[in-house]
Amino acid sequence: MTGLRHIGKSVRRKDGPDKVTGRAVYSEDVKLPGTLVGRVLRSPHPHARILRIDTAKAMSLPGVKAVITAEDTKGVKHGFVETPRYPPDQDVLARGRVVYVGEEIAAVAAVDQMTAQQALDLIEVEYEPLPAVFDPLEAMQPGAPEIHASHPKAAIEVPYANIGGRTTSGWGDVEEGFASADYIREDRFESHLRTHGYLEPHVTIAYWESERLNVWTSSMGTFIKRAKLARTLDLPYSAIRVHKAYCGGTFGGKIDLYAHEYCAARLSMLTQRPVRIVVNREEIFSAYRHGQPLIIEIKTGVRKDGTIVAQQMRTINNSGAYRGSGVVVIFLAWGFTMIPYRIPNLKYEGLSVYTNYPVRAPQRGHGCPQVRFAIESQLDAIAEHLGIDPVTIRLRNAREPWEALPNGDNVHEAGLIDCIKLAAEKSNIIDHYGKGRNASGTIRRGIGMGVSGYFGGSLIYPNGSGVIVKMNDDGSATVLTGGIDVGQGSETVICQIVAEELSLDLDDVKIISSDTDTTPQDIGAWISGMTYVTGNATRQAAGNVRRKMLDLASSRLNVDAQSLAVEDKVVFNRNDPHQRMTYREIIAYSIATKRGDTILGEGFWRTMRDEPAHPSLATTKGRWSENYAFSCQVAEVEVDIETGEAKLLKALTVHDCGFPMNPALVKGQIDGQVSMALGHAFLEEIITKDGFTLNPNWLDYRMPTIHEMAASDDADVITEQYVVGQPYRTKEVGEGLVSGILAAIANAIYDATGVRLTSTPFTPEKLLRGLRQLEREKRAKN
Amino acid sequence: MILFDFEYEPARSLPEASALLSRLGEGARAMGGGTDLLPKMRIAITRPTAIVGLSGIEPEPPSVTAEGGLRIDGLTTLAALARAPLVTTNLPMLAESARVVGSDQVREMGTLAGNLCQDTRCLELNQKHDYQFKAKCFKRGGECCYPFPNNRPGRCWSVYMSDIAPALIALNAEIETVHAAGGRRLAVAEMFSGQGIDPISLEPAELISAVITPPLPANFGWGYHKSSRRGGFEYAIAVIAVTLTLDASRQACTDARIVIGAIREKPVRVHEAERVLVGQTIDDALFAETVNAAVGEARPLRHHGFSRSYLIDNLRIYLRRVLIRAVERARGHASTT
Structure with missing residues (x-):
């Protein structure tokens, strides 16, 4: 990537000055005169029939401007997945029944917070409590309380209750594979409920004015919000404008429609006044969508040399009371199994099980951390049994560049083998592994490795991104993109591309983003594809501008366009640099000679453009992605074997993201993911009891602080490159790296103690139990 | 809001x-x-x-009493308490117990008296009740107990979480109060009712004006530990405060106060364990016996998601470590800070 001025450089964030000076406008900062306070009434029961709702007293309270229930909606359902197999299944406000604590029943708009609160207290709801179920295995049993009937297709295939969806996949013949194995191991892993931890709460302000709905909402993509609001409100897309607002973190928790967004909009339509709903932290913890706790049963057969010959896996997802993204995570769990290692024979089943918990959402990694924790833990156990070190067994199975995947995808320049080798070299894991456990004293050190692979930019609505680059008369550029910057730095990267393609300074590029009226449609910030999809659209748009300017200069200077080059807002003849035109001159020339044509360029990109749609969630058939990222991570931990307290000392991340467009942003992603994995491993847990949340606050839900953060080192394995004027391939780097390091932590704890933890989080209580079990086994042997 | x-x-x-x-x-x-x-x-x-x-009342700076102990104004902020030279020098244990409270912001605002008078806590109690746990529990004037459904009516097993009170009890400190009916002086240990519903036994208009500690004897040692998951910005799993005095030979324990906090409705002084320790020559077996007695006596309530058996494990390890540290300090083997 020689000669690049902006790409590959850690340029300053475009949004940095706004954010550090407090000028950045988040949804809650949007102030409109006459704004009403909206609040939502929620279910106090995990499962109950609603016999009666009476809003009369609330309506008659002075200061209350509107109260809505399901009766005031169009009855249009929504869902994270909306396909023929999995049609929308959730009402925006509960109708006749509530199925989790905190489910939205009614909403009020009032002149102030206190009145809104009093209005909620005045809404009378009569419930008939129903039996509820919280454990997915119990919920699957015939005769369990029925939250929803099992999916009709799943009901034919399996005899379980409360099945929201089922994914099956596989290839080869696992029975034959296991028959040929020298060693077979079966394990069961469980992960727990963890929340996203975005600092900015959900906030929506909606204003119905002149027959149009204006919305500011904290989100990961404005176009999907517009689509879902339009459908549930029964409005044309063109009647809704979702404005840009800065977003204070999402991590997967702000994708599809949330009831408060609908309520703010509907209440504004009824009152003709702006309505703001700020969701409080207790609501986010106890009624909003968290990640997905998975049970993973896995059986793996290997040859003596560690080569995997067969794998059978069953994933059971505690999906909450509607389908949510539960039916996606059981598909993705298959994908995250398939990516890094060759598995000649695979049989996979995923079950998404309804329970009386809030609906689940994607969460950074969307199942990958849970899956890699299971597979990488088991792989280490297999390696130990076979007397193979953790590096060798991974290299034995790692995919080579240009391997075809069983689903028809290709891994292209996959850097996995280099990632493993470099991680092994940098961490010196082979020398350290197995040594810490025999130390004296109460402190044990351990080291462990984990591998992961991740897709990028798959096909989910709206499937493609468009970008417009406009040249201004002075030669500066404005880029219009629907891509939303949720903190990952997309606005900066998009500007870097425009500046690179047009040879501008970064300050010459202004960006207008994520406004559904003024910017083109964009895929959104949730499938790890924005740098690739929106980025290539940007490159194309800027490239079209460049081509137009070269053509214009060519005709004006009477020089073949091939001989022209650009630098510092000037087009010049390579063979005679005195022949030159500034951008300003070219634009003026274009307007003068091309019937007023100012210069703008359009660009579009879509992943796998020949594929009609995303793969089947039920069968996994169909192409999934054309961008697979790979990584190998190493964790060094310290365990106090008396107290069971463990901590991550050091994380090493070696990854193949293609190439880093902005190394500082990549580093930020890595450190953030290490911190998140550390929270998942040791600290963070939503504690629930009978569908209620016991720790709905930052105090009792322990996020890691700066004091817990481990040293985080990283290295890139560069497999792709950026060439001006040509399509490029970047790979995911923003969510897959929670996974390998989580698995590495588990493996490092085993290395330090001999305790194989099969469930997260890795609490002192579990470690002490494991250490005592080892003591008992040792005594029994002697 | x-x-x-x-x-x-x-x-x-x-x-x-x-x-x-x-x-x-x-x-x-x-x-x-x-x-x-x-x-x-x-x-x-x-x-x-x-x-x-x-907050408009300016606290007096800490001072040395006529007896040679310290007098600390009740309105002293925890931040000031943690860094006051007189406290860090004379009562490092008290400074340490203030330093581990909450976060910087909490310590800058919170006062010593306020920390002592804090209410007991329980996960189901300390959250909004808009739709979760709507029916009032005993402590909220209602008719149930969420974490302990079989508790007898009116019994609340919420936990008193002060990090500082166990240290003050171990230091045999007293509080001085102001009240319209006349102030009084009482041992810190006496200000607790032991009832989760209403844990502080001071009168409604009675305010703590100062904490007064006695002078420390020769061959004195202390140990303090706050168990937590992330080392700060959280309430304790358990708090252990130990003070002890050794004889002139520094081999035998002549006096000891062992206090465990954040496990019951009030800080628990484990008298039985103290009796095991006092009068005996210090060795590993004595520590083990002391720890056994303390754990048997402490009867921790499960709280904040920690099981009773884990709390006992945690106490077992850390009490032994704290005892060792206290003896080291009494023997002058470690710096007193």
Whole structure:
């Protein structure tokens, strides 16, 4: 990537000055005169029939401007997945029944917070409590309380209750594979409920004015919000404008429609006044969508040399009371199994099980951390049994560049083998592994490795991104993109591309983003594809501008366009640099000679453009992605074997993201993911009891602080490159790296103690139990 | 946001504050830093009709008493307590116990008296009840107990979480109070009712003006530990505070106070364990015996998601470590800070 001025450089964030000076406008900062306070009434029961709702007293309270229930909606359902197999299944406000604590029943708009609160207290709801179920295995049993009937297709295939969806996949013949194995191991892993931890709460302000709905909402993509609001409100897309607002973190928790967004909009339509709903932290913890706790049963057969010959896996997802993204995570769990290692024979089943918990959402990694924790833990156990070190067994199975995947995808320049080798070299894991456990004293050190692979930019609505680059008369550029910057730095990267393609300074590029009226449609910030999809659209748009300017200069200077080059807002003849035109001159020339044509360029990109749609969630058939990222991570931990307290000392991340467009942003992603994995491993847990949340606050839900953060080192394995004027391939780097390091932590704890933890989080209580079990086994042997 | 109305009356002195509290009646509450009261008001588990503000009263700096102990103003912030030279030099254990409270911001606001007078906590209690745990528990004036459904009516097993009170009890400290009916001096251990419903046994308009500690004997040692998951910004799993005195040969223990906090409705002084320790020559077996006695006596309540058996494991390990540290200090093997 020689000669690049902006790409590959850690340029300053475009949004940095706004954010550090407090000028950045988040949804809650949007102030409109006459704004009403909206609040939502929620279910106090995990499962109950609603016999009666009476809003009369609330309506008659002075200061209350509107109260809505399901009766005031169009009855249009929504869902994270909306396909023929999995049609929308959730009402925006509960109708006749509530199925989790905190489910939205009614909403009020009032002149102030206190009145809104009093209005909620005045809404009378009569419930008939129903039996509820919280454990997915119990919920699957015939005769369990029925939250929803099992999916009709799943009901034919399996005899379980409360099945929201089922994914099956596989290839080869696992029975034959296991028959040929020298060693077979079966394990069961469980992960727990963890929340996203975005600092900015959900906030929506909606204003119905002149027959149009204006919305500011904290989100990961404005176009999907517009689509879902339009459908549930029964409005044309063109009647809704979702404005840009800065977003204070999402991590997967702000994708599809949330009831408060609908309520703010509907209440504004009824009152003709702006309505703001700020969701409080207790609501986010106890009624909003968290990640997905998975049970993973896995059986793996290997040859003596560690080569995997067969794998059978069953994933059971505690999906909450509607389908949510539960039916996606059981598909993705298959994908995250398939990516890094060759598995000649695979049989996979995923079950998404309804329970009386809030609906689940994607969460950074969307199942990958849970899956890699299971597979990488088991792989280490297999390696130990076979007397193979953790590096060798991974290299034995790692995919080579240009391997075809069983689903028809290709891994292209996959850097996995280099990632493993470099991680092994940098961490010196082979020398350290197995040594810490025999130390004296109460402190044990351990080291462990984990591998992961991740897709990028798959096909989910709206499937493609468009970008417009406009040249201004002075030669500066404005880029219009629907891509939303949720903190990952997309606005900066998009500007870097425009500046690179047009040879501008970064300050010459202004960006207008994520406004559904003024910017083109964009895929959104949730499938790890924005740098690739929106980025290539940007490159194309800027490239079209460049081509137009070269053509214009060519005709004006009477020089073949091939001989022209650009630098510092000037087009010049390579063979005679005195022949030159500034951008300003070219634009003026274009307007003068091309019937007023100012210069703008359009660009579009879509992943796998020949594929009609995303793969089947039920069968996994169909192409999934054309961008697979790979990584190998190493964790060094310290365990106090008396107290069971463990901590991550050091994380090493070696990854193949293609190439880093902005190394500082990549580093930020890595450190953030290490911190998140550390929270998942040791600290963070939503504690629930009978569908209620016991720790709905930052105090009792322990996020890691700066004091817990481990040293985080990283290295890139560069497999792709950026060439001006040509399509490029970047790979995911923003969510897959929670996974390998989580698995590495588990493996490092085993290395330090001999305790194989099969469930997260890795609490002192579990470690002490494991250490005592080892003591008992040792005594029994002697 | 606090969603109810209340009056606010600033006080210029503690006697004035006490008089205001008496006048405003039982709905009035005194507020030092507000770090315990305001969060409770936000979630509406306390709904005072009036607040008497103490933040305008300047605390006296810590001073040495005639007896050679320390006198610390009740309105001293925890941050000031943690860094006051007189405290860090003379009572490093007290400074340490203040340093581990909450976060920097909490310590800058919270006061010593407020920390001692903090309410007991329980996960089901200390949250909003808009739709979760709506039916009132015993402590909220209702008819149930969520974490311990079989508790007898009126019994609340919420836990007193002060990090500082166990240290003060181990130091045999007293509080001095101001009250319209006349102030008094009582041992810190005496200010607790042992009842989760109403854990502080001071009168409604009685305010802590100062904490007074006795002088420390020769061959004195201390140990203190706050168990937590992330080392800060959280309430304790358990707090252990130990003070002991060795004989002239520094081989045998002549006096000991062992206090365990954050496991019951009040800090628990484990007298039985102290009796095991006192009069005996220090060795590993004695520590083990002391720890066994303490754990048997402490009877921790499961709280904040920690099981009883884990709390016992945690106490077992850390009490032994704290005892070892206290003996080391008494023997002068370690720096007193």
